[in-house]
Amino acid sequence: MSETAATAVGVEAQPVHAPMTTRAFVARTVSRIQAGYVRRPQDPKARAALAQLRRGLGRDVGEVPEILEYTVNPDAPRPRSDEATHDERAIHVAMTLYGLHQQAQPQPMHVPHVGFGEALGRLRYAGGSENPGVVRRFQALGTATDLGELVHHARTLVTLLRGAGQGFDYGAFAEDLAEYQDPRRVDRVRLRWGRGFYRVAAPDQTPSIASEENR
Numbered sequence: 001m002s003e004t005a006a007t008a009v010g011v012e013a014q015p016v017h018a019p020m021t022t023r024a025f026v027a028r029t030v031s032r033i034q035a036g037y038v039r040r041p042q043d044p045k046a047r048a049a050l051a052q053l054r055r056g057l058g059r060d061v062g063e064v065p066e067i068l069e070y071t072v073n074p075d076a077p078r079p080r081s082d083e084a085t086h087d088e089r090a091i092h093v094a095m096t097l098y099g100l101h102q103q104a105q106p107q108p109m110h111v112p113h114v115g116f117g118e119a120l121g122r123l124r125y126a127g128g129s130e131n132p133g134v135v136r137r138f139q140a141l142g143t144a145t146d147l148g149e150l151v152h153h154a155r156t157l158v159t160l161l162r163g164a165g166q167g168f169d170y171g172a173f174a175e176d177l178a179e180y181q182d183p184r185r186v187d188r189v190r191l192r193w194g195r196g197f198y199r200v201a202a203p204d205q206t207p208s209i210a211s212e213e214n215r
Contacts, residue, residue, distance in 0.1 A: 019075035022087045022178055026094050027171030029070055030110040033098075038108055053099025057155065060084075061092045071095050090177035093151055098170050101158050111167035116176065117196025119161055119168035126164045128203055134160065138197055142190050147181055 020028070036043030037050060049070060056064040061071070061084040071092045079085050084092075101109040111119075124134045137157055144150035161167070176192065179185040 023171040023175040025073040026174040030170045050099045056096040086181040094174035109167035110170045114168045115196040117193030121197040121200030
């Protein structure tokens with residue numbers, strides 16, 4: 001029966017469900033946990049969820065069964081094998097790193113529209129002058145040749161971001177991680193992060209002309 005015919009006989013057309021992308025799934029899941037964690041009184045379930053996610057750090061997808069409810073996107077296409085897909089690995093990494101990032105932080109560490117590279121760029125100048133250690137670690141991140149090596153560097157950087165109270169968009173990050181596993185797209189991700197990192201301007205430490213003339 002056509003939509004017109006269904007309407008004619010009084011059958012209300014049902015809205016079509018748009019499948020959640022990896023980006024949308026992670027953003028929604030993180031936002032739900034975050035809302036419970038940063039509120040006062042704190043939601044014990046959110047605190048427990050973060051602890052469970054941290055147990056998944058550095059582990060394979062599926063190795064920690066209790067976090068699958070936070071890492072399996074029900075709208076993802078059905079896999080053709082039992083091997084984890086790029087998106088499943090990306091979600092697992094993003095969610096477990098978020099568990100580390102949000103730990104003991106009273107403010108949200110998932111910050112929509114702030115890219116991973118931009119967040120690290122802000123960290124670069126967090127003390128007012130350039131932190132060469134952050135630059136060195138960011139450059140090492142860009143040389144990672146596989147997801148495991150990338151996660152090793154990202155974990156250190158996320159720990160630094162947590163210390164500075166600087167968050168970023170975990171939905172976008174998960175999307176980046178999925179692309180990073182595709183050799184045809186990895187350079188796009190590196191460029192995206194590099195643009196975000198190097199476009200953060202250094203604090204202006206140059207005296208103004210007027211100040212110089214008044215000395």
